[in-house]
Amino acid sequence: MPDEEYYRSLGIDPTPRPPAPLDAEELKEAQALDAYWTPQRLRNARPLDDPDGTPLGDVHGKGSALRAPSHEVAGGFDTIGVFVVTRAGGKEDRFCTASVVDSPSMNLVISAAHCLSDTDRFENFGFVPKYNDTSNPKPYGIFRAEKNRVYLDGRYLQLGAARGNDLDFAFVRVQRNEKNQVLATAVGGGNRLKFVGPGDFAQKDAHLIGYPGGAKRPRDCKATTRKFNDRFLQIDCDGYTPGTSGSPFLAEWDGRRGDVFGVIGGYKTGGPTADTSYSSQFDADIKRLYVQAVNDYEPDKASALGGGATWKHAKAITSGTFYDPAAFGPARAVARRGTDVRRTGTQDMIVLWDDGELSLYEGDGTFGFEKDRRLIGPNSTWKNAKAITAGDFTGGAQYDLMVLWVDGEVSLYKDVDYDSGSIQNVPEITLQQPNALWKHATALATGAFGGNKWPDDLVVTWDDGEATLYWDVNASGVHEEQKLANPGSVWKHARSLTTGDFGGADNNDLIVRWTDGELTVYKDLGISGLGAENQVLAPNALWRDHARVVSAGSYGGNSWPDDLVVRWSDGELTMYGDSSASKLGRQYMLVPPG
Template sequence: MRTSQLHRAGRRRAFLIAAVTALLALCGTLVAGAGTAGATGAAGVSASAIPVTAPPRPPGVPRWTASAAGKFWTARRMLAAKPFPDGRSPTAGKAAGTSTPSAEGTGRTGPSSSHFGGLPMIGRMYMQTGSGAYFCTASVINSPHHDIVLTAGHCMDARAGGGSFAFVPQWTAATPQPYGVFPVATDSEGRSRVWIDGRYYDRGRVRGAPWDTAFVQVGARSDGKQVQDVVGGNTLATGRGAVFPSVRLIGYPGADSQPLMCDNQTTLYTPTDGTPGSYLQIACDDFRGGTSGGPFLANFDPNSGTGDVVGDIGGWDTGGPTADVSYSPVFDSSIQNLYDAAVAGIAPARPNVLPGASTLAHATLMTSGYFTPTPSPDPDKSDLIARWSDGELTLYRGAGNGRFDQEIQLVAPNSTWKKAVSLTAGDFAGANTYDLLVRWTDGSLTLFPDVDANGLHRQIRIVRSGTLWQHEVAMTAGRYTTDDRWPDDLIVRWSDGEITLYRNIDSTGPHGTVRLEAPNSIWTHAASLASADFTGTDESDLVVRWSDGSLTLYPDADQGGFHGEVRLQAASPRWTHARVTLAGDFTSTDTRSDDYLVRWSDGGLSLYGDSGSSLGTETVLAAAGP
């Protein structure tokens, strides 16, 4: 069983090597020299200036195939699909008395838009939700794997509903599937492979408007060909600002039988309604619902039908309150990073299920471990378990990116679990999931083996009540011995300042003890302990938060004692308010337990990702206050 755990870790390391290699190859590189496609030709087109060797990416899980998508999205169903609801009105004004901004120098409306036969690399993105069939506009972006499509974030946001997503290039009512159907790729749980900036999920469609963009991985057509090989693509262009002298705007409005196109300049628009950020603005008539996600094409070549994608309809007010002026997020480095993540197959951000700070203030105990597998092809990430003040025990499944995508109640509120004093997790039983180790008010110590999404399965008392364990103040599990490779060791801080290492704990208890520090006054000020791998040696480092707010790292602590120390944080009044600390693998940049999580006295939750000889940059997962 321990071998399977080692294989699990090996898989995580292999994915890391592939993902980091991909990101290094892509970072800062603008995909240029777009593949071309004729405006009406159906022949496949090869792309130029795309890396010959695509960066490695974990294989997808074809839960939703091209054959299934083609059978589901019949011509009749596509024709009946409605524009995805985005609030755009064909007439002026959000409400009576509310003015609608107009593009500078163009008046309230822009140049006339015209219907046309469409372009091969632009089409409809279809989705089936509980309320029916819908569509947005989407376009193929040149990428090394030839399988990336761009649309608006609000079209693919998980809150829009799951369902059978599929991209249909150059749809028209007369010729509904000229190039076939391309299913949106899925993971092993059937969730679409869609990359949206996590800030869009966290802040919602108003305050998250600057990140209203989505990159979507689509599967191959029924004949095995990738979408870019069939229809070509456009070039993603980031870092060019918002002002362009000429942009072609394309989208699929309403129930119209063909797409619309329009050419005009863009200007920079900064909302005055409290929406953060600034946006591209273009005046073009009649871009109604359904055009969301439509590309802004600069340097458009009418002969090849290609250009540089500098925006997509979305952003402020999900693309604008009326159909005559459209908006887009500014394509800056965050858009480039999102594209890079999609190309490399880094785990997409998911909506975060963690509660707010006012609730987290009641999470009195927390620990991390690998309790539930992350859906493939994404690498496994640390989960979080919280014991609440009312005795409830909750598991939050780790999703990478400092996010958690499932909330699972392990134990309902009860009086027994209120008596838990300390909580930690490790691989004590040797199975493929982590185990919980709990110290109770009576001094007993209980092991709960193989905790998973189905709950607690059994319990083993490894220390009886009424023992010296009533004097335990803090404990943390990790790999602190060199005789095996498993996180089955335990470091304990006692009330007199003694520090003890318990070796190779299993269902029968510990197998040897080592005194790391004799009773002393200094260690009585160790307020919390956490096991981490900040140094990258695959051995646990001990992270200590002291009563004065300072933070110390003890690298590679083992049965031989402590081997030096690193000051991570000087004494700080703020850090005296850290109530719960732990470490795990919560981000998507590597597969080490080098991410330090802090729950503050006000319920705020902070993540210090990719920590090493210094703490990583703070990311606020739950902010206290209004």
């Protein structure tokens, strides 16, 4: 079982906190659930992942081509069982495999997200550990799923099983059973959650245990896992037909419990054949869900970003810290998200639309965003905004929005905040009156490039190929200037700019998208010049023809602004999390194509 240090390393209080005893009404509900799931109903339940599949209690059919053999285990296992549900107004009884996860809350069960993404239609929803088709099919009874306590990643809910396949895992908190027993106490503990790092895909002597439709008992197989498509675990075991979705991949298995490091799901919801199964990688994404579930936070909701048809109209994107640190304490953060993720440096996103609308999206700390706050609706004035960028130009650790207008005016909107309401309520500072010079500016990017540690330095590209650094910009104007590239240079071909920390060492870097699709990072740009040039992408047709808007910020994973957001020509919005100066990071589809 995990020790206190394991939980503390995840930011979890290790103190056991079992669910409260059921009151009289809750106990009646638990007893009614137990009465509903008679041995015959359990036997007749069909797989959630294949409603036409073989019922749970039928004689096991022959699997496909033999890989590592699997075998039925008489009596089953204490920590492995089935989720059972009724769908379609009480007419369809279904099941998926699930297993107990060790936690201080003592009531967590893990399965596949694709089994649990439709819980608003579930009735009679409970977990039966150690199910077996005997005279005592529920040796530990049945544990009702807590209402509104199914934990799936919000991006999975938004993208679905195909596009969100690397997030195909879920946790469920369960109540006490009909005997008022706590799950972990009844079964003697759970399986420790094990995370899979880049070098951990190969696990020797791993066990895969699940309930295929047609199996009277769970099937067990021992084999070695390996990496598939860089994002999934693969295991070759015979006989894992529908019903086994959610089956745990177990390391250090002693016949009673072990370390769960995967569940059948992910690629093609676990695989198209019965002899090869897959799992999404257990990385920081499942760690976040686990912490949510243990701490009884509100589950994610489907992404509120909308669809690609809308995002085709995103004209510009910038990131920043758009909240008042003095007013945003831990209590407010817990109320807003369920956890104070802002301590990890999460940023937010402002989007300018081609109809003049301006929107603020709150970062959720997991490479996603909450529903937008409209700073101003469609209007003719903001249609004339040519470029936007954000930084701390006026002090106070709260970001300001800088706007370049088509007439050459440069404006600063001080301390933009969630609670600002309309942008018209934000103090406006004019840095440049309308003028002929700044009409020729083509792009802006803000970072900490010199002078002080604040993001108050501005890189500007001009239509004649000049690139300029202005450092220590403040409310009184644009001051110290350093020429980075002369007029007539290759910088005439710079299509867009953004900044972040892609090279480490807490120094800001400039990332440039060129007209031929090349993507370049200039590490540690500063007063002395551009710094070292690193090619992230060679010239290519995809980024040349289809990348429309590029921005960077700190949206998840670590606390550095190394997450790159791209809006494509078809409206798709993609994030490359934890990117470096030489390679794009893991890809997340935030908005599917329109």
